[in-house]
Amino acid sequence: MNPFTRPSLTEPGTTQVTLGQRARGGARAELVDVVAMLVLLGTGVVAFGPVFADVSGYVAAGGGVLAGAAVAVLGAWRRWSVFGVAAATLAAFVVLGGPLALPSTTIGGVVPTPETVNRLLVLTYQAWRDLLTVSVPASSFTGPAVVPYLSGLVCAVLALSLALRARRHLWALAPTAVLLLVGILWGTKSAPAAALQGAVFCVAALAWAGWRTALQQHRDNAHLLMNRRTNTGAQRQRLLAAAAILVVAAGASVGLGGGMVSAADRYVLRDDVVPPLDLRTYASPLTKYRYYERDQKEDxxxxxxxxxxxxxxxxxxxxxxxxxxxxxxxxxxxxxxxxxxxxxxxxxxxxxxxxxxxxxxxxxxxxxxxxxxxxxxxxxxxxxxxxxxxxxxxxxxxxxxxxxxxxxxxxxxxxxxxxxxxxxxxxxxxxxxxxxxxxxxxxxxxxxxxxxxxxxxxxxxxxxxxxxxxxxxxxxxxxxxxxxxxxxxxxxxxxxxxxxxxxxxxxxxxxxxxxxxxxxxxxxxxxxxxxxxxxxxxxxxxxxxxxxxxxxxxxxxxxxxxxxxxxxxxxxxxxxxxxxxxxxxxxxxxxxxxEEPVDPPEDRTDDSSTTKKDDEETSIPEGVKIAGYVIGGAGLLVSPFLAIALLKKRRRLRRRLTGRTADRISGGWDEVVDTARDLGVVAPARVTRQESARDLAETFPSAGPVAVAERMDAHVFGQGEPSSKDVEAMWRQVDELRSGMARSMHPVRRLRAAVSPKSLLSGRRKRSTP
Known part of the structure; x- marks a missing residue:
């Protein structure tokens, strides 16, 4: 029998499914997932058009969606962790934010500047208010485009990651609906494509959800092979049912979007937002009329x-x-x-x-x-x-x-x-x-x-x-x-x-x-x-x-x-x-x-001196500004990984310095097991130390985990309580074992292990079984 084919059933007319066919089927399914998510997210992109009144809203939202889709697909292909996907999303936000959302702050409309990075970080929370308080069209301002760009980027990353990697695939519809909702609430009452948006979203969502659910059921029941006639009849019935659902959904969407909801009934957040302008700050200009009329009569x-x-x-x-x-x-x-x-x-x-x-x-x-x-x-x-x-x-x-x-x-x-x-x-x-x-x-x-x-x-x-x-x-x-x-x-x-x-x-x-x-x-x-x-x-x-x-x-x-x-x-x-x-x-x-004294002319000496003082105080060399932006941006990018390294160091010190000496020696083996987990090797749970060491020796034969485990057992189960010197000597061997395990791996994998959160997030927190 060919080892790459599935055994056939005894009944005539059954089919044989090869692993190659299954791989090709999986690739086609993932392609359908990507296309469906892009169509659903595209309805949200269209919602940002009227509020900007030109292509800038489409460019910001659409560029964010494509960037987020690329990050999600690459993360699914390379099996990145949550932290890896988050870091890639942050990097894409900073690198592409200039040309897509803040082109006026870049060099040539493409290359980000320190001003671009600084404004992007501030506008991540400020742009949401700005888009609601500015007048339409928002394209007249620098900053509000961050809202469609950031929304498209984050929603695309979440939607495609859930569609490609989560078992509960229907959760992927939530981020696509959020993007559409943000486009509506932060938009205007004018929405010429509202009916078409609703129809496309409902049809695409129902079609993808039905197809994905049927595919999941088919995979769950893959051990049962049906004959061609039964399979063809079931497919025909599913197609007819799906077509009926699509027709009903499309009709309902068009009716809701085009007839039942008018522009006057459409709710947007800007209707309830009052611009932050306090008129009490500005004196009535009528109080200066006598000054214009008499003191500036000839000016x-x-x-x-x-x-x-x-x-x-x-x-x-x-x-x-x-x-x-x-x-x-x-x-x-x-x-x-x-x-x-x-x-x-x-x-x-x-x-x-x-x-x-x-x-x-x-x-x-x-x-x-x-x-x-x-x-x-x-x-x-x-x-x-x-x-x-x-x-x-x-x-x-x-x-x-x-x-x-x-x-x-x-x-x-x-x-x-x-x-x-x-x-x-x-x-x-x-x-x-x-x-x-x-x-x-x-x-x-x-x-x-x-x-x-x-x-x-x-x-x-x-x-x-x-x-x-x-x-x-x-x-x-x-x-x-x-x-x-x-x-x-x-x-x-x-x-x-x-x-x-x-x-x-x-x-x-x-x-x-x-x-x-x-x-x-x-x-x-x-x-x-x-x-x-x-x-x-x-x-x-x-x-x-x-x-x-x-x-x-x-x-x-x-x-x-x-x-x-x-x-x-x-x-x-x-x-x-x-x-x-x-x-x-x-x-x-x-x-x-x-009689009130005539209002004297405004003395602008203070204003000019203040302006000059402000200019002097803010005259920071350009090189220092660029260095500060670079250091700040780099610090922001590495901060999650630095936090992981600090948590691991804290755990290591606690194992080495707290508790009885026997527990501190056993804690050394916990450190070895966690190191292996971060390197991608998981030791079986509920086994003895030496059994775990033999499993690790298959992957790290030159590091000598069995010898270290035997010495630990001798200290833990030997006569009397181990001394502090025994603890220090044992931990030196643990450090040598961990170094040998890391050296046997590729440098890139060692770097990933250093910042991997797997051992921190794992539910296994018990010390090794004696």
């Missing part, structure tokens, strides 16, 4: 190129008032981090406006509105883009990095529409706009009914209110400077005298509060536009071009602009007839507070 704050004629350049939109200052209401603000693109598709009718910062400084970035993107240039471009926040509802830009002069950038902006009053007369005010908190002072609440006359329409009523301020108010000038601020006491003072004297800050705030008192939404906007209309393509905007106005939302037209401030040439010194008496409020006004 060029901004240089703007391409601003459409009649348009206004926004700085900040303010919708909350607490009696002291108008600011961005924290409850209504939805600031999100953005990059160079805001949204996936640029808004219709958008135009590019170039902005150069001159004497302006602050955290509120000029150029807000309905934006499609912000493109910074210059040495601080990366830091400004990485820290830029945008509120789409109010069109306000903010950067914690701030602009201090010299920065340049382009904004893609949609010019504000200017509907006529006839069109607005057929429109109505949108009352469901935000829930900003506003406290209307008593002085304004009591006089609103006299200022706001009834009109034929809502726009007519608002225009009359606007005209009332323009006609009865005066603008403060150099000779008659009114108090600054817009707190409730200053607004009360505005209406208490015989004349209203103020500037944009007081008039715009007062009208907005009166509109709120009437029950309509209103907000205050600070921005820039030239006093006289011009068609010049390049504008130098000074502090004199800073203005504050009011906006009220209409259902069709959106936010409509109102300018309640009187003409600037209408000052108290102008020879005009005495205006009508301003109606007095119905409540007794509080005492007039002392």
């Amino acid at each position: 060029t704050l901004l240089t703007v190129t391409g601003l459409p004629e009649g348009s206004r350049l926004r700085l900040a939109t303010l919708d909350g008032y607490d009696g002291h200052v108008y600011s961005v209401d924290a409850a209504s603000a939805q600031f999100r981090r953005v990059g160079d693109r805001i949204g996936v598709d640029p808004p219709a009718g958008a135009r590019t406006v170039g902005i150069e910062i001159d004497d302006y400084s602050g955290y509120w970035i000029p150029g807000g509105g309905d934006l499609g993107g912000v493109d910074f240039s210059g040495p601080r471009a990366d830091s400004l883009a990485a820290s830029l926040y945008y509120n789409a509802d109010s069109g306000t830009l903010l950067s914690p990095a701030g602009v201090w002069g010299g920065e340049t950038y382009d904004v893609t902006i949609v010019p504000d529409a200017a509907p006529s009053d006839d069109e607005l007369a057929e429109d109505s005010i949108a009352t469901q706009t935000g829930e900003a908190s506003v406290e209307v002072p008593d002085a304004i609440a009591g006089i609103t009914s006299e200022f706001a006359e009834a009109g034929e329409s809502q726009i007519d009523q608002l225009r009359k209110l606007e005209s009332k301020f323009q006609e009865t108010g005066f603008y403060s000038n150099e000779g008659k400077v009114s108090a600054s601020g817009h707190y409730d006491g200053r607004l009360t003072q505005l209406f208490s005298g015989a004349r209203m004297i103020g500037d944009d800050e007081q008039y715009a705030t007062s009208m907005a509060l009166m509109v709120r008192q009437l029950g309509y939404p209103a907000r205050v906007v600070l921005g820039f536009y030239p006093e006289k209309a011009t068609t010049a393509s390049r504008l130098e905007l000074t502090g004199n071009d800073a203005h504050v106005w009011v906006e009220v939302p209409f259902e069709k037209a959106g936010w409509v602009v109102f300018d309640p401030t009187p003409d600037r040439d209408k000052t108290p010194d102008t020879k005009v007839p005495k205006p009508d008496e301003v109606p007095q409020p119905q409540v007794l006004p509080p005492p007039v507070p002392p």
Whole structure:
């Protein structure tokens, strides 16, 4: 009989299965496992596409899946331990993380740098938050791509390792489902391929699970050979049953993905995550209006190129008032981090406006509105883009990095529409706009009914209110400077005298509060536009071009602009007839507070000195940085193996130095057995020392394990207790035996044995049987 064939049964028609055929069948089965896992993981890769809006999400997730699959297949082929697979996964993460997830930090988009390694280690936990808090598309930022890359790498390693090496093979479906779930939860509500993803995943999972289960049962019953007719009939029945299951699963998946779950019902984590931006850190820009208007009146704050004629350049939109200052209401603000693109598709009718910062400084970035993107240039471009926040509802830009002069950038902006009053007369005010908190002072609440006359329409009523301020108010000038601020006491003072004297800050705030008192939404906007209309393509905007106005939302037209401030040439010194008496409020006004001092310009000396100090403190030589990264990375890679070596050394010292002298000698044989186990030779359990030694002598004949075992038995079972010198002499022989065992192996195997955890993880912890 051929030794490579299985014995045939006595019945006619049976088949003979050779070992070669079984090996080829096993290889085909493993190939099917790999292909099935890649198909299932591919559905998770597709889920990362919409949130990045370009190929970067597919590259990061798909590259991670392929890298993880390579590690798992190589580990299964070479029979690596868990620690070996983990070390290979860590190495792949560091080496391939740069080109796949952080290409901007590499050399030529391929070679990792110390910055690449440093950012990869930090982003392993930080990128999960970043991907949820940045605005779509995430490809505008450096860092969020680590999430699909790391998820694909780890899930692929787990899925293919379980499919190729675990007996409970169905556990391999769990990591593939996790990758798909991460792609959904960390994605967006927009998922065009959701139905196809669900159908492919369900069909592939059911098909592979059914085929793998049948294969496992066939292997378990391999000793029973069935005749061809029975085998063919059973296969036909299994195929028909599998086809029916696939049809039902596909129909259910398509129905669930395409019809039952809409984009509005799709749940993603970013819906519940609030960006970590504390608006209380940033003072309201309206508090600096008087400084722009008077102290920087002739200074060029901004240089703007391409601003459409009649348009206004926004700085900040303010919708909350607490009696002291108008600011961005924290409850209504939805600031999100953005990059160079805001949204996936640029808004219709958008135009590019170039902005150069001159004497302006602050955290509120000029150029807000309905934006499609912000493109910074210059040495601080990366830091400004990485820290830029945008509120789409109010069109306000903010950067914690701030602009201090010299920065340049382009904004893609949609010019504000200017509907006529006839069109607005057929429109109505949108009352469901935000829930900003506003406290209307008593002085304004009591006089609103006299200022706001009834009109034929809502726009007519608002225009009359606007005209009332323009006609009865005066603008403060150099000779008659009114108090600054817009707190409730200053607004009360505005209406208490015989004349209203103020500037944009007081008039715009007062009208907005009166509109709120009437029950309509209103907000205050600070921005820039030239006093006289011009068609010049390049504008130098000074502090004199800073203005504050009011906006009220209409259902069709959106936010409509109102300018309640009187003409600037209408000052108290102008020879005009005495205006009508301003109606007095119905409540007794509080005492007039002392005038607040004019806000001085921000002193940037400390900032520059701090920056210089920080630069000096961080000026570490590049060679030292590279050496630190290399040493840190090497230490991280070898730390698991160093921990194993330390645990073995601790176990060896405990066996050699603790317990009775006879136990310490017996502990030497335990050390020999564990050394053999790490070298790949397992001695039979529950045998005597000399029986174990004879088994080891078959693999290590030149090391002399039998002689060492006999001497140990003589000490342990001899007359009296062995002395400490006997223990030391016996352990010297144990060391010589272990060295001889290691020398008989290949150097690579000796190195693997030194860091192998087999003896530490083994359940055998008893000392040798005497």
